[in-house]
Amino acid sequence: MRVDVVAVGTELLLGQIVDTNSSWIGEQLAAHGFDSLLQIKVGDNLGRVESALRRSLADADAVIVCGGLGPTHDDLTREAIAAVMGVQLEIHDDVADRIREMFTARGRYMAENNLRQAMVPVGATVIAQTRGTAPGLICPVRIDGVDKVLYAVPGVPHEMKEMLERAILADLHRRSGEVAVIASRTLRTWGESESGLNERLDPIIAELETLGNPTLAFLASGWEGLKVRLTAKAATAQAAALVLDEWSARVHAVVGQHVFGFDDDTMESVVLQMLRERGLTLALAESVTGGLVAARLTGIAGASDVLRGSIVSYASEVKFDLLDVTRGPVVSESAATEMALGARRVLGGTLGMALTGVAGPTEQDGAPVGTLCIAVVIGDEVHTTTARLPGQREQMRQMSVITALDYLRRILPTANV
Amino acid sequence: MRVDVVAVGTELLLGQIVDTNSSWIGEQLAAHGFDSLLQIKVGDNLGRVESALRRSLADADAVIVCGGLGPTHDDLTREAIAAVMGVQLEIHDDVADRIREMFTARGRYMAENNLRQAMVPVGATVIAQTRGTAPGLICPVRIDGVDKVLYAVPGVPHEMKEMLERAILADLHRRSGEVAVIASRTLRTWGESESGLNERLDPIIAELETLGNPTLAFLASGWEGLKVRLTAKAATAQAAALVLDEWSARVHAVVGQHVFGFDDDTMESVVLQMLRERGLTLALAESVTGGLVAARLTGIAGASDVLRGSIVSYASEVKFDLLDVTRGPVVSESAATEMALGARRVLGGTLGMALTGVAGPTEQDGAPVGTLCIAVVIGDEVHTTTARLPGQREQMRQMSVITALDYLRRILPTANV
Numbered sequence: 087m088r089v090d091v092v093a094v095g096t097e098l099l100l101g102q103i104v105d106t107n108s109s110w111i112g113e114q115l116a117a118h119g120f121d122s123l124l125q126i127k128v129g130d131n132l133g134r135v136e137s138a139l140r141r142s143l144a145d146a147d148a149v150i151v152c153g154g155l156g157p158t159h160d161d162l163t164r165e166a167i168a169a170v171m172g173v174q175l176e177i178h179d180d181v182a183d184r185i186r187e188m189f190t191a192r193g194r195y196m197a198e199n200n201l202r203q204a205m206v207p208v209g210a211t212v213i214a215q216t217r218g219t220a221p222g223l224i225c226p227v228r229i230d231g232v233d234k235v236l237y238a239v240p241g242v243p244h245e246m247k248e249m250l251e252r253a254i255l256a257d258l259h260r261r262s263g264e265v266a267v268i269a270s271r272t273l274r275t276w277g278e279s280e281s282g283l284n285e286r287l288d289p290i291i292a293e294l295e296t297l298g299n300p301t302l303a304f305l306a307s308g309w310e311g312l313k314v315r316l317t318a319k320a321a322t323a324q325a326a327a328l329v330l331d332e333w334s335a336r337v338h339a340v341v342g343q344h345v346f347g348f349d350d351d352t353m354e355s356v357v358l359q360m361l362r363e364r365g366l367t368l369a370l371a372e373s374v375t376g377g378l379v380a381a382r383l384t385g386i387a388g389a390s391d392v393l394r395g396s397i398v399s400y401a402s403e404v405k406f407d408l409l410d411v412t413r414g415p416v417v418s419e420s421a422a423t424e425m426a427l428g429a430r431r432v433l434g435g436t437l438g439m440a441l442t443g444v445a446g447p448t449e450q451d452g453a454p455v456g457t458l459c460i461a462v463v464i465g466d467e468v469h470t471t472t473a474r475l476p477g478q479r480e481q482m483r484q485m486s487v488i489t490a491l492d493y494l495r496r497i498l499p500t501a502n503v
Numbered sequence: 504m505r506v507d508v509v510a511v512g513t514e515l516l517l518g519q520i521v522d523t524n525s526s527w528i529g530e531q532l533a534a535h536g537f538d539s540l541l542q543i544k545v546g547d548n549l550g551r552v553e554s555a556l557r558r559s560l561a562d563a564d565a566v567i568v569c570g571g572l573g574p575t576h577d578d579l580t581r582e583a584i585a586a587v588m589g590v591q592l593e594i595h596d597d598v599a600d601r602i603r604e605m606f607t608a609r610g611r612y613m614a615e616n617n618l619r620q621a622m623v624p625v626g627a628t629v630i631a632q633t634r635g636t637a638p639g640l641i642c643p644v645r646i647d648g649v650d651k652v653l654y655a656v657p658g659v660p661h662e663m664k665e666m667l668e669r670a671i672l673a674d675l676h677r678r679s680g681e682v683a684v685i686a687s688r689t690l691r692t693w694g695e696s697e698s699g700l701n702e703r704l705d706p707i708i709a710e711l712e713t714l715g716n717p718t719l720a721f722l723a724s725g726w727e728g729l730k731v732r733l734t735a736k737a738a739t740a741q742a743a744a745l746v747l748d749e750w751s752a753r754v755h756a757v758v759g760q761h762v763f764g765f766d767d768d769t770m771e772s773v774v775l776q777m778l779r780e781r782g783l784t785l786a787l788a789e790s791v792t793g794g795l796v797a798a799r800l801t802g803i804a805g806a807s808d809v810l811r812g813s814i815v816s817y818a819s820e821v822k823f824d825l826l827d828v829t830r831g832p833v834v835s836e837s838a839a840t841e842m843a844l845g846a847r848r849v850l851g852g853t854l855g856m857a858l859t860g861v862a863g864p865t866e867q868d869g870a871p872v873g874t875l876c877i878a879v880v881i882g883d884e885v886h887t888t889t890a891r892l893p894g895q896r897e898q899m900r901q902m903s904v905i906t907a908l909d910y911l912r913r914i915l916p917t918a919n920v
Contacts, residue, residue, distance in 0.1 A: 098542075099542060100529055100530060101528070101530030103526075105525075109522065112515075112517055113519070122517075123545070124555070125543070126543050127525065128540070129540055134540060280573060280574055291576060303513060375798070376794075376801025376802070377795065380793045380815040381794040381795040384793025385897060389817070394817065395814065395815045396793075396813075396815035398801075398812045400811065401784075401810070403811075404812045404851065408849060433825065434821065446804075474608075478634055480802060
């Protein structure tokens with residue numbers, strides 16, 4: 087069953103509010119096995135709202151329209167729905183009474199225009215409001231001889247979510263008679279380009295295109311690496327999980343060590359867990375990343391089990407005086423090694439890691455923009471590497487964080503601890 | 504001129520990524536005087552992308568399509584545009600060479616499918632890529648006898664924004680033939696709520712509603728504070744600037760010290776500049792923010808003139824052993840003071856600032872979630888304060904950074920340096 091979404095509100099088009107409602111609704115629909123193939127944002131204009139509703143109903147089985155149910159002159163959704171249904175609006179006295187009561191109970195004066203929220207298209211049923219003043223609507227409508235349905239919900243997120251969960255999803259299931267479940271699993275990768283992954287996975291992609299289920303998609307997430315998302319449709323949650331297990335294992339086997347986690351895992355949550363499992367504590371020294379590595383790790387509740395802290399040795403003198411780095415060029419694997427040893431000594435901890443590099447705009451110590459030197463010291467072992475990252479300042483700094491954490495992730499399994 | 508937006512990506516419909524691109528584009532279009540009346544999200548399906556482009560071009564003068572320009576089999580935007588234009592795709596050798604160079608410069612293997620990004624619809628021009636591998640496209644297309652244009656940009660936000668600012672907005676102005684200049688000035692504020700600002704500015708807002716030009720809008724930007732944006736339309740850039748000067752000064756006078764900067768200023772760029780002007784150098788000690796303050800400051804090129812570094816003393820023992828904080832509760836103004844003195848001693852510098860607080864989920868040392876203690880030491884002066892911030896972990900950490908930098912900003916003018 088296809089369920090598309092129309093979000094009403096000029097502020098959405100002007101970028102004053104980001105449309106998170108459509109995203110959330112789309113996520114719920116997918117979790118319940120409904121396809122949402124088109125989502126539209128339209129402003130507070132009666133003609134354009136009506137047109138958006140008509141176009142969505144032409145292709146979808148059901149449409150959820152979100153917003154424009156308030157009391158002001160900008161709130162046009164009821165009128166637009168009535169036009170699409172070809173009916174009048176009529177006042178529902180019980181709804182009007184409920185609205186009056188809500189104001190009385192809060193000791194507030196009720197402006198008359200609130201009663202516009204008690205107007206209902208003839209033939210529609212009301213979804214009683216619990217949180218706001220506007221009720222939702224379930225509006226059966228016949229389009230080109232086919233019975234369809236239009237659901238109207240308020241634009242205020244917590245009001246909308248409550249009505250969707252309480253009334254609309256159940257109504258959709260009733261109408262669809264379908265039993266399908268849709269589930270996804272995402273493999274998080276770092277270290278291979280999108281096109282490289284695509285190439286490795288070509289045989290699997292070809293098989294899946296023939297099978298049709300599951301589907302495989304690549305999602306780039308900025309500097310968070312590349313995700314490979316498998317989406318399976320099946321009769322039950324268990325059956326969907328089995329399909330995902332099978333194909334996830336096949337993709338993992340092909341992509342190998344570039345996979346650092348699944349679903350909601352982040353590079354930092356994975357690395358913290360690996361350190362925790364091995365009883366290791368981490369001391370950091372950062373320069374070019376200026377605290378971003380520690381900031382990422384401390385974003386995870388429970389990081390304090392593992393992370394001692396970080397010395398952000400931004401000024402060169404701090405490297406020399408506090409961390410005992412040899413005076414001289416500071417963008418090198420040997421400087422990074424001294425920084426890591428210095429951090430471990432100053433902060434305590436069993437493992438030290440340091441990053442030093444050049445974010446730009448100018449090169450430093452003969453090292454070109456984008457150079458990143460990483461050192462990890464564990465016991466008496468010293469591991470170092472140099473990476474070449476893109477030259478845009480913020481991009482270089484953010485990618486340095488993940489590159490360094492990924493380097494640590496790959497070293498740990500074979501380190502002598 | 505009407506410019507609608509199509510965002511391509513199944514992950515948008517599934518709610519895995521929120522469509523912030525359309526919102527940002529809509530905001531830029533509005534600031535430049537273009538109407539955006541419909542914005543669509545569609546999945547990675549060739550037929551539906553083509554259909555969405557055709558429908559948008561039927562009603563708009565120009566369409567910006569965002570996403571689907573990568574190298575993988577899911578990336579269909581080029582093909583969809585070519586179908587709408589009724590042309591073939593051809594390879595542009597200079598684009599292909601540039602893509603190859605990008606991989607070579609980073610010492611990376613280039614999978615062949617990257618060259619799909621060098622395919623261009625016949626008749627379209629290329630917007631050279633600077634940050635990612637995919638170029639953008641400017642595609643003139645004739646719809647029902649009317650000349651229109653389709654702009655394609657990558658879905659990766661920083662790539663999209665850069666291309667829109669560099670190439671697309673100027674092209675739209677050129678095509679619109681409008682002689683008016685639209686210019687904006689934004690006052691960045693921190694420390695007053697949106698309804699508080701609105702109330703203070705009521706008289707000015709009323710005057711502007713009568714005048715019609717300039718317009719005033721409030722933009723909330725998450726934890727970056729509240730922006731008051733004035734937008735003026737005039738015959739020349741100088742005339743627009745004069746209007747903005749006049750009203751910006753009036754708004755500033757009313758809002759006062761809550762204004763920390765203008766336009767692209769950030770709290771950190773403003774504070775760095777104030778420190779630089781006073782010849783001060785800064786040593787930081789952070790705990791709850793885990794390096795975020797130093798990371799923000801080091802994001803600004805030239806921060807090294809001012810910032811010595813940061814001691815991210817995440818484990819309590821590091822506070823006691825390295826910073827000489829008295830053993831005991833660490834979430835207090837006195838602990839913050841000792842941290843600030845310790846940071847200044849260990850890192851060098853004329854000014855020390857420290858943050859200690861409770862991000863959650865549990866309280867600490869008797870301090871409730873959301874507590875932030877800040878201390879600034881300048882010469883022999885000690886300044887401290889305690890703030891109460893929202894209890895959601897990441898929100899609390901991010902707001903702590905701005906709150907502390909704002910505190911420093913307000914202290915500096917009267918400090919004895």
